[in-house]
Amino acid sequence: MENICIGVVLTVSPSNSSTASQKKSSPSGKKKVILVTYRDEFMKNEAVGLVEAAGYAISSIIDQRKLNHSQYGVGSGKAEEIKMLAGDLGTQMIIVDDRLSSSQAHNLAKFTHQEVIDRERLILDIFNSRATTTEAKLQVKLAELKYEIPRAREAVRVSLKGEQAGFMGMGEYAVDIKFRALKKQMSLITKKLEEAKKRRDLFRISRERINLPIVSLAGYTSSGKTTLFNKLTSESKEESAKLFTTLTTTTRSFEPIRGKKVLLSDTVGFISRLPTYMIEAFKSTLEELTYADLILLLLDASETFEAVSIKYSSCRKTLDQLHINPAKILVVINKLDIAQREDEEKRRELVSDLPSIGISSKTGEGLRKLKVRIADTLYPESASSKIERPGSELEPSGEEAEKMLVEPAETTANSDPMVERIDMSSRGS
Numbered sequence: 001m002e003n004i005c006i007g008v009v010l011t012v013s014p015s016n017s018s019t020a021s022q023k024k025s026s027p028s029g030k031k032k033v034i035l036v037t038y039r040d041e042f043m044k045n046e047a048v049g050l051v052e053a054a055g056y057a058i059s060s061i062i063d064q065r066k067l068n069h070s071q072y073g074v075g076s077g078k079a080e081e082i083k084m085l086a087g088d089l090g091t092q093m094i095i096v097d098d099r100l101s102s103s104q105a106h107n108l109a110k111f112t113h114q115e116v117i118d119r120e121r122l123i124l125d126i127f128n129s130r131a132t133t134t135e136a137k138l139q140v141k142l143a144e145l146k147y148e149i150p151r152a153r154e155a156v157r158v159s160l161k162g163e164q165a166g167f168m169g170m171g172e173y174a175v176d177i178k179f180r181a182l183k184k185q186m187s188l189i190t191k192k193l194e195e196a197k198k199r200r201d202l203f204r205i206s207r208e209r210i211n212l213p214i215v216s217l218a219g220y221t222s223s224g225k226t227t228l229f230n231k232l233t234s235e236s237k238e239e240s241a242k243l244f245t246t247l248t249t250t251t252r253s254f255e256p257i258r259g260k261k262v263l264l265s266d267t268v269g270f271i272s273r274l275p276t277y278m279i280e281a282f283k284s285t286l287e288e289l290t291y292a293d294l295i296l297l298l299l300d301a302s303e304t305f306e307a308v309s310i311k312y313s314s315c316r317k318t319l320d321q322l323h324i325n326p327a328k329i330l331v332v333i334n335k336l337d338i339a340q341r342e343d344e345e346k347r348r349e350l351v352s353d354l355p356s357i358g359i360s361s362k363t364g365e366g367l368r369k370l371k372v373r374i375a376d377t378l379y380p381e382s383a384s385s386k387i388e389r390p391g392s393e394l395e396p397s398g399e400e401a402e403k404m405l406v407e408p409a410e411t412t413a414n415s416d417p418m419v420e421r422i423d424m425s426s427r428g429s
């Protein structure tokens with residue numbers, strides 16, 4: 001997962017804007033962008049999904065074999081082509097589907113007169129728009145700072161060498177102050193996140209007091225985790241084809257089989273080519289997975305076998321990074337109602353090292369079997385000993401148990417003045 005990029009920092013604004021007469025937004029009011037991605041179908045599709053999730057309208061897609069040319073990321077001939085295209089289409093932004101250095105982004109923005117962002121900035125934008133709880137907001141801010149600081153350093157270095165106009169138009173003294181402020185924000189956020197982690201730990205301990213087994217949903221973004229969660233717990237959390245719909249963990253209890261109660265957690269989805277610092281920033285959320293007794297790893301069977309295969313290995317890698325014991329994983333092949341039936345055999349082969357089960361969270365196909373599987377795995381003892389896991393004498397009453405399930409992080413970010421005070425607006429400034 002960490003095998004890739006780390007994008008550009010200072011999101012760079014164009015030095016002057018292109019023809020004022022052209023419409024900068026699509027009929028739907030969305031910002032018009034040019035997406036520069038790879039020729040690989042999987043990467044291209046994923047990039048399109050990310051851009052759409054961020055709420056931009058793609059005016060044109062340019063695919064390239066390489067995006068690591070030193071001056072602009074793309075080659076100079078391609079940069080020229082993009083500049084013309086941007087003028088013709090009246091776009092506002094170029095999104096490059098990889099990591100760009102600060103100077104690459106700056107050069108491309110200056111040359112094309114477009115705002116330029118890279119893949120990581122795009123993901124951060126999506127996270128930003130999705131984060132609703134204090135903890136999620138703080139996690140995103142931390143990831144943003146980790147993204148910004150090294151790039152700001154690079155921008156200063158280049159600026160001092162006289163190769164690039166001053167860092168955000170600032171003098172050296174102002175730059176120094178800005179850096180100190182960024183660092184201070186980072187340590188404040190880290191402290192806040194540690195406090196949130198403590199609250200999360202307390203919450204976990206209270207869950208342990210309930211002494212119910214924990215089932216966690218894991219899987220690539222959009223694999224259907226929340227749809228399954230809602231189906232099993234009768235909840236109504238947001239489900240959407242957009243990537244990264246869920247950013248915070250929700251836990252609810254349900255009975256897969258009468259009398260055999262378990263806790264079910266829905267959490268943030270995975271994506272490939274995510275840099276380590278982003279995983280780090282979301283660590284406490286992802287760590288929830290490490291406490292699960294059973295992990296349902298969802299795969300989206302409606303996708304091509306190539307996509308299923310890439311996503312599966314990406315998820316396994318992430319679970320490995322979190323030191324999850326594979327013996328706890330049950331692979332759930334979801335969306336059977338719209339599955340690529342001809343790939344069934346290959347899919348089974350792909351996941352053959354782990355137990356697996358096929359379902360449709362939408363139609364309910366296979367859900368009974370899944371529930372029995374969950375109950376059998378978590379309550380292997382005979383039916384008569386159902387709820388009596390070790391220490392169950394501590395088990396609180398049903399009502400008390402439900403109270404303990406109120407997430408610690410479910411406050412809105414607005415209730416935390418700290419989040420409001422954070423200013424990351426180097427973008428476009």
Ligand SMILES: Nc1nc2c(ncn2[C@@H]2O[C@H](COP(=O)(O)OP(=O)(O)OP(=O)(O)O)[C@@H](O)[C@H]2O)c(=O)[nH]1
Nearest residue numbers: 222223224225226227240244245246269335361362
């Ligand atoms: N046809 C069909 N669609 C499904 C099924 N399960 C989920 N979906 C759709 O897939 C899309 C993604 O579902 P979500 O439940 O939001 O996916 P998620 O894994 O929670 O995604 P993130 O929160 O982004 O990580 C939604 O449009 C769902 O309606 C299924 O079994 N069949």
Ligand SMILES: [Mg+2]
Nearest residue numbers: 225226245246
């Ligand atoms: Mg979700």
